[in-house]
Amino acid sequence: MQVKTFTGPDAKTVLARIKQEMGLEAVILSKHEGADDGGPWCEMTAGLERSATSVKKMSSGNGNGNGNGNGSGTPTGWNEWHREWSEIREHLLALMKPGIQLDELAPRQRVALEYLEREGVDNVVLLSLFRRLHKSPNLSVLVPLSEIVPLQPWGEEEWPQHCHALTGPFGAGKTSTLIRMAISLRSRRPDIRICIVNADCERGNGRLLLKHYAELSDITYLEAGDPVSFANMLRETRDYDKVLIDLPGLGRNDTFSTIADKLGLGTARDLAVHLVLTPSYAPAQLTAFMRQYVTDCPGSIIWTKLDEACTFGALVSLAASSGLPVSALSFGPGLKNTLIAARDVTIWRLLFKHQLPCDADPRNGM
């Protein structure tokens, strides 16, 4: 279902806008009226079963590339096409690999590239690193690596969006990370108004944890499991500084658009979506998750369970394939001092020395 919120000075104007934009089949899901300094206002949330034009757009190949051809945002035959492309890509890489003449690099560069290969960094990335380093013997590998792994550290100013949703597979650490992110915001600025939203309402375990921490930290706790409660939540939290939303994991055949439609996420105008993943997943699994959870919103990757991983090449490979910045890293099952905003030094120590942020300095972490 496509859900959108409209505002205007009165009901008549708002209804006209809904009719113009969504057509006569739109259903009014909620209506609120009031008055403030600017005069009277009216806000309505309208819903529409997925429009014929958008379905047509997706099946003609304009989908966002996320998924499995099940009709929820991807063209038919996408999986088959993707499998074939993956095979072609592997063949091409096998042909190109002999072109990576490591002995043509400066010794330090060669050692670094051999190390990254052992860490599981994808061959495409190794090839592009090689091309950058080749014939620049003084260039440190960290220079092209920094270009491949963009960073946008978690923090209030660095992430100005009003709403931040956490998505990712079940058990990846979304709920724990959300609490850590809220704690870090609160500890930096005690006066900040934060709301934690549980949108994973069908499972009880996250609810208890979120509620408990919200109470302890003077944070508002709300639940939103459908478009109407989601629209109401957005209205209630308009004056808050940050709204952190805990999303459920996706079913096997679902894509992010499935959950976005189910909750009416489209009504959140200022939304960032952070994908929570752990480097212990196999490379093929990470690639599959990346396709399944892709969104059009601004966002990042948050890497969790670093303490359980034995290699960290995935941090580089996924940054290269997704183009998403890394925003935060978590490295322990507890909730305190186990999350750190992503900085280049931290990432390189992790990658090249297997040093967790808490190893470098136990006071690290938010």
Ligand SMILES: Nc1nc2c(ncn2[C@@H]2O[C@H](COP(=O)(O)OP(=O)(O)O)[C@@H](O)[C@H]2O)c(=O)[nH]1
């Ligand atoms: N070792 C370790 N465990 C973690 C980390 N983050 C979360 N966990 C644990 O992973 C489990 C699942 O976390 P949870 O936040 O409920 O995941 P969700 O299903 O994605 O919301 C819990 O037992 C957490 O304590 C981490 O960074 N390291």
Ligand SMILES: [Mg+2]
């Ligand atoms: Mg959870």
